Amino acid sequence: MISIPHKAKQFLVFTIKLLIVIGAFYFIYDQIAGNSKLEWSKFQTLVLEKTSIITIIFILLFSVANRYFEILKWQNLVDFIKPISVGEASKQVLGALTLGVFTPVGIGEYAGKALYFPKSQTKKIIFLNLVCNGIQSFSTVIFGIIGLIYLKYYFLASGSILLAVILTLFLYFSREIKIKNYTFQDLMHRLNEIPKYIHRKNFVLAFCRYVIFSHQYYVLFLVFDVDLPYLTLISTISIVYFLSSVVPSFQFLDFAVKGSVAMFFFGKLDVNEWIVIFISTLMWFLNVVLPVAIGSYYVMRFKLNTSK
Numbered sequence: 001m002i003s004i005p006h007k008a009k010q011f012l013v014f015t016i017k018l019l020i021v022i023g024a025f026y027f028i029y030d031q032i033a034g035n036s037k038l039e040w041s042k043f044q045t046l047v048l049e050k051t052s053i054i055t056i057i058f059i060l061l062f063s064v065a066n067r068y069f070e071i072l073k074w075q076n077l078v079d080f081i082k083p084i085s086v087g088e089a090s091k092q093v094l095g096a097l098t099l100g101v102f103t104p105v106g107i108g109e110y111a112g113k114a115l116y117f118p119k120s121q122t123k124k125i126i127f128l129n130l131v132c133n134g135i136q137s138f139s140t141v142i143f144g145i146i147g148l149i150y151l152k153y154y155f156l157a158s159g160s161i162l163l164a165v166i167l168t169l170f171l172y173f174s175r176e177i178k179i180k181n182y183t184f185q186d187l188m189h190r191l192n193e194i195p196k197y198i199h200r201k202n203f204v205l206a207f208c209r210y211v212i213f214s215h216q217y218y219v220l221f222l223v224f225d226v227d228l229p230y231l232t233l234i235s236t237i238s239i240v241y242f243l244s245s246v247v248p249s250f251q252f253l254d255f256a257v258k259g260s261v262a263m264f265f266f267g268k269l270d271v272n273e274w275i276v277i278f279i280s281t282l283m284w285f286l287n288v289v290l291p292v293a294i295g296s297y298y299v300m301r302f303k304l305n306t307s308k
Contacts, residue, residue: 051223059223062216063286067093069209073135074113076201077128080194081121091298092116098295101288115302127190135206137245143210144242147235160242213287214238220279226271236265258283 075089084092096112103109114125141164148157191199217237218230226233244258259280266276 055223059216059219059286062212062219063290066209066213066216066287067291069205069212073132073202073205073209074129076198076205077132077194078125080128080198081117081124094291094295095298095302096295097288098292098299101292131191131194131202135202136209139206139210140238140241140245143214143238144245147238147242150231150235151239153239156243213283214241216286217279217283220282221271221275224275224279226275228269228271232269236269239265 071086071089071093074093075084075086078084078089078092092113095116096109099112100107100109110126110129113129114122117125141160145157145160148154148160214234214237218234221228221233240258240262244261259277262276262280263273267273
């Protein structure tokens with residue numbers, strides 16, 4: 001085996017970290033600059049008219065709370081392996097987010113978190129991250145179906161429930177089929193290995209996080225003078241998150257996917273198209289771009305865990 005000198009290895013690691021950060025911000029810039037539907041002059045005028053420093057701080061606090069609850073979720077789950085501080089969990093979550101921003105369905109996030117742990121724990125960390133994301137997706141599905149029923153999209157609601165039942169039955173009857181050396185029974189067994197109090201706390205944190213980012217979306221519509229009943233607006237938001245979550249995409253394209261779905265459903269409520277686009281873009285900026293900016297700092301300070 002060829003031995004790489006220490007200085008050369010340091011330079012290689014630094015170059016990789018720098019490329020990750022540059023790549024993340026290039027994709028972010030490309031999506032904002034290349035979106036012809038964003039009329040920045042109109043947006044700037046409306047923001048200056050409708051917002052104040054207090055409003056901006058209030059909206060930013062939603063973003064802080066959103067990411068903070070994600071950090072608490074991760075800290076809670078990793079406690080199954082070893083206790084970590086909120087600061088360490090923040091470093092892992094934000095650093096992994098930066099790595100996952102330009103990978104399909106955030107695959108880089110799984111690898112990013114695993115890099116903070118010994119190689120012997122890689123499979124456990126990937127599984128815990130799957131649990132972490134899975135419970136959030138479960139909350140999105142539940143609220144999305146409730147939203148579909150409330151707004152009388154019975155066909156979509158019935159189809160979603162039927163699909164969930166079929167998938168559950170398929171997993172049950174094919175529980176001996178192996179996918180990457182794991183069966184459904186293996187996955188259930190590994191879930192049961194995690195203490196119930198961790199699962200309960202994970203569920204509560206996921207629920208709280210969902211309430212936070214969905215209501216941040218709601219507040220932004222209020223700021224832009226969208227006058228709709230609370231339940232109508234929040235149900236439409238839940239549908240947008242639900243349906244956009246089932247479309248595999250890159251993290252940096254997340255706002256484009258949500259924006260397209262949002263334009264369709266909010267269009268039925270006669271909300272101006274450009275307002276929907278701007279709010280979707282703002283949500284992406286506040287909850288992805290800003291955390292990636294902080295995560296870039298952690299990426300640049302990252303030191304590879306060489307323990308086995």
